[in-house]
Amino acid sequence: MMRSDPRALQLNEQGQLKHFLTLDGLSKDILTEILDRAESFLSMGEQSVKKVPLLRGKTVVNLFFENSTRTRTTFELAAKRLSADVINLNIATSATSKGESLLDTLQNLQAMQSDMFVVRHQDSGAPHFIAEHCTPNVAIINAGDGRHAHPTQAMLDMLTIRRHKGKFEGLKIAIVGDILHSRVARSELHAMKTLGVEEVRLVGPKTLVPEFFRDMGATICHDLKAGLDDVDVIVMLRLQKERMAGALLPSESEFYRLYGLTEESLAWAKPDAIVMHPGPINRGVEISSEVADGDQAVILDQVTNGIAIRMAVMSMAMSGQVQEQQAVGEEG
């Protein structure tokens, strides 16, 4: 039966990335290659000429079915530093809302002969769907799909951790807050387990931390103190205001009281623990200003690393696509 596993779908015959849809199923070697390559781009960012010609002549389309200025901007910057031409499409407010199907939109875009789609979509699995239904020579990069995955965010977090801690083995990491709705947490969990992190704790109330995450290899903590005890890394997640309306939480203030990261609760972690947040921050909801602006916070490093990671992933997927097209060309 012809059905493609998302994990197999993103690799070419040689086992190289040709799409970047999820971290689920990617090997430690590939994740390390992404980190190493991003590291080399980081040093380039410090030079006066910031461009490399890896995507010269290629057209990258940022397809955002959900608004996100921050992620879109870093993808745009990454593509431009790779010398690609970039088009931004905010589809949240355009065609699909007028009843045009996702497939029709894609076919139109394909006709413009672009080489890469960077996709953000509210439905879990949408980038996988697009990768299956596009002409084979367009690389699809997942910039966040529903609650499913946000693999570039997770990898920039891994880069941030590696640059600060030097390794993954032996680390204890706490991810705190709205795990249920978080594509970042899901992708991070895959990356952390693959890279050899000792323990990943998911911290929050039962309404936001489904027990099923245990089967993915996580430890579940409903108490912040137990969750932060002796950890090396703390990842705070953004709490959306809608969660209160959905009866998942009583109030922001009660959440802050129980799960907010303050100087006091930060002291439960290792003294050299780093604090991360995928942004944008809700000060006084999940994290205090003192901690967010404090010495242990590495939130702005994450943004810088985000550009390097996206350059790494885009260049790797494009070269995997080109190799596959050549292989197909030789066969044909």
Next chain:
Amino acid sequence: MKLRISNGRVIDPSQNLDAVVDLFIEDHRIVAIGEAPLGFDDAEVVDATDKWVLPGLVDTAVALRDPGYSQKGTIASEGRAAVSGGVTTLVCPPNTKPIVDTPAVAALIQDKADEAGMANVFPIGALTQGLQGEQLSNMVALTDAGCVALSNHGRSLASNRVLSRALEYAATHDLLVVFHPDDPSLSEGGCAHEGVMSTMHGLAGIPETAETIALMRDLLLVEKSGVRAHFARLSCAKSVEMIANAKAAGLDVTCDVALHNLLLTDEVLKEFDGQFHVLPPLRSENDRLTLIEGLKTGVINAICSDHQPHEKMAKVAPFAATEPGMANVEVLLPLALRLMDEGDLELGQLLTALTYGPAACFGLEAGSLAVGSFADFVIFDSTEKWIWDQSTRKSKGSNSGFAGEQMIGRVCQTFISGQRVYTLN
């Protein structure tokens, strides 16, 4: 017209029959099994050597999509798919456009079915007007127009008071009510079984409590009203236990399960394939095994295809945005026979759940080859291997998680009331 079905293996669980014998048909009915009655020397002979001869299958859930949704299916197209799968009697849901809440629509469906000359079609009428859950439908008039049961289909009633009264009214007239237990406040927005798979893949989950809470409420109201009840498409292990308890307590209830819930679990969702988007959702391995156990013990009375054809585009979208449902009526038997590989489910138990089991749930005179019965039967080659794809498909809907797969066993001929309505090739 006289007909002799010769030398086939006749398997009819309704009379505990499994033997190579001849079957004799006259004036639309079975008149003898084994020895030829007088006057059959000049009968037309249909050779069934090395084939199975089975009662025509009875399917409690085949959406014909007609009237109203001809892009998905018509009575002619889906009727043809049904008989090609050996289904000679089918029950169709009230969610057409217009809804089956007036006798005219019920009559229209049956007229079109007669005209198409395919399977015997029995509509379910709407329990409330427009399935809105507010005003009772004209239940007696609908029944007089041919509806075999009443149901609010997938639309759970918001008001327990209205539901309670609807059941009491139906009980007054000894009408059968079909339930699809679902608490929409728990299932709303969900597209997959709430479990490890939906959690990992970020798909909004439907907890088993969406089914069991509604089922418990329904059972309490059935007990109070004394209405005859059939529970459709159970998906959870706990539901099987609840139905078993209700039956043990003497409640007049029956239930069915969709074939795909017996064959698949939420494991298949790892590929985000919208063809596996069904409601109720594919659940855990424990649920699946408990449903199979329920068939063995007789707690579950029937297996249905839950046939829901769609146009191609309905499934061309990210998983959650696809329309739920599979269209499997034409491969009901070869797919159901896969359950035999599961171990100790016997052929007789399996065929019971596909023939007189469902017929009994709806009080239909079908699903049996006993002398005197209507001659609805199927000649089936249990060994033929074939690929179910676009070239062999009969339904207008191409939506199935089993599309493209190899099937073992194929319907060769289907007869309704002694008339041949389908011949392979």
